[in-house]
Amino acid sequence: MAENTDRAGRSASQTVKALLELRELILGGELRPGDRISELAIVERLGVSRTPVRTALVRLAEEGFIEEIPSGGFAVKGFSERDVFDAIDLRGLLEGMAARLAAERSLSAGDLAPIRDVLAATDALIAEAGDNEEFFSGYVALNGRFHEMLWALSDSPVVVRQIERVSALPFASHNGFVMAQSAAGEARTILAVAQDQHRCVVDAIEAREGARAEALMREHARLASRNLRTVLRNRTRMDLVKGGSLIR
């Protein structure tokens, strides 16, 4: 049972193992849209019995990666280009609500300090670093921290839960197109705009400008839409988009 452990080193359940590995198989493109998922094939492949595989399949269906076949079993789901645009828009809408709530609900004095730290760290990263892949993976981490902290500022479990659901589709998430964008010439410009939007949202929250905070996050998601449009024009960079194989 050596490799059957989670990141913290604790032994992970077979169900979690099946869930993670199945998700990778789907997102990595080994299981293609429309493919029926044979439980026994997965059992052989993952070395886990049918029960946890089944549980993982139910979870993945709820997450939106697969769908029930009327005659039984599951098949990998595919997404139209418009589906992806809609999902990104949806995320902007929900993150906009989170930002508005953060602005409307009175915060204690120091509540914005941590997210401002992330802003500063991102500034430093952009100022210092070059164009290499290390830079972009650093950005991905900071960007993720920013978004998750913003969600938390809404202080609304219901909203956070909903955002997480939409963001489960990786191409709809806040980091969905960062790596693809990294290979584009306009990358630095878009990054600068994104960072400015981040800062403006925090300012708006601090100033209790709910409507502005909401509008900013909705527009912020449009950056992802633009990246998506670019990638769709020339699909060569699509393999940098996690789950890109699900987009038809």
Next chain:
Amino acid sequence: MAENTDRAGRSASQTVKALLELRELILGGELRPGDRISELAIVERLGVSRTPVRTALVRLAEEGFIEEIPSGGFAVKGFSERDVFDAIDLRGLLEGMAARLAAERSLSAGDLAPIRDVLAATDALIAEAGDNEEFFSGYVALNGRFHEMLWALSDSPVVVRQIERVSALPFASHNGFVMAQSAAGEARTILAVAQDQHRCVVDAIEAREGARAEALMREHARLASRNLRTVLRNRTRMDLVKGGSLIR
């Protein structure tokens, strides 16, 4: 296996049976927030083996009615009053997006005819009927038809899916407080306002006024918030709210 059939008379799976009955147990208040759900107790109660019960529990967890206990198993989830307000707000936001998409995406000529039929039928119902319970259950049906048709007009599976997820919590759904409202004096007024909003949304969609359609649906959800506030002031009508026992 006589009673193990769905509404259409076909034999339903044990999993579906477990899902439906468990949902009823939770929404009906027989399983209270914080209660741990013992699989074996459910097995005895529903006459179904552990496997389908387990599948149903995973589904219910994804729907948001129950949550995983760190030490294993599931417990019934509770919702704060603010959670419920947030969920209603969220629904308004998402239905607003659906309305906006409907307005923005060019519709064929007759696409709005069916939803206008529902408007007309609701007009007729309001004009003719009294205050009895039959009237309100008729209204619930027509109201449900209206909302579902509106979702469909967005022509966006991703958005519809998300709306359905939020509306899975019955007190966040479009019919969540209609029955509770029926016992209030101001019921007719609120109904008239709601119907006017419905009509205005359809008009806005026809006129391609996306922003207006969105704003109207967001405000429309506020009617539910107001009903919720009324019910919370005097909890005697809370038993008319499905799942009201989950609100602490």
Next chain:
DNA sequence: TATTTCAATAATGTATACATAATGAATACA
């Protein structure tokens, strides 16, 4: 050659057995 039928095969849905981890009660001890 295309189509339909039928049988063999495989897949899913369900039940259940087993192992391990968690809970609670009773007892020993301070």
Next chain:
DNA sequence: TGTATTCATTATGTATACATTATTGAAATA
């Protein structure tokens, strides 16, 4: 009397066996 510890009980996670339903392929017929 209160607290800690041990042990019995129970619950969950997992594997697997079984029955029923779907699917595939071959053979027969038009």
